[in-house]
Amino acid sequence: MSAATSLDGSDTDIALDGGGGPGCAWTEAVCTAAPTHFLTLPVPGGESSTALLCRRHWLASLAYRIEVTMEVHPVAFDDLVLDYGEL
Numbered sequence: 001m002s003a004a005t006s007l008d009g010s011d012t013d014i015a016l017d018g019g020g021g022p023g024c025a026w027t028e029a030v031c032t033a034a035p036t037h038f039l040t041l042p043v044p045g046g047e048s049s050t051a052l053l054c055r056r057h058w059l060a061s062l063a064y065r066i067e068v069t070m071e072v073h074p075v076a077f078d079d080l081v082l083d084y085g086e087l
C-alpha cells in the first residue's frame, strides 16, 4: 500500500515528525544526520504521517516495528508501515 504523500522535494508536501527541522526526524534523541530515507506510518483517523530519517534511524524504526510491535500485537507489517524507502 502506498501513501498519498509525494516526495518531490517541495517544502509543502511532507509533514515532518519530530519538530519539523531539516535533519533526521528521530525523536528518541537528537540526530543531526541528513535524512536519506522515509517511513510512512498510519495515524488514527485513516491518515498517514511521513518521517524523514537517516539510514540508521530508519532501520531502527523498521526493526522496532518488526521485532517489538509485531511480536506484541498480532498485526500485519502492511498495517504498521504504509510505505518506506530511500529518498
Ligand SMILES: [Zn+2]
Pocket: 024, 025, 026, 031, 032, 033, 053, 054, 055, 056, 057
Ligand atoms: Zn537519525
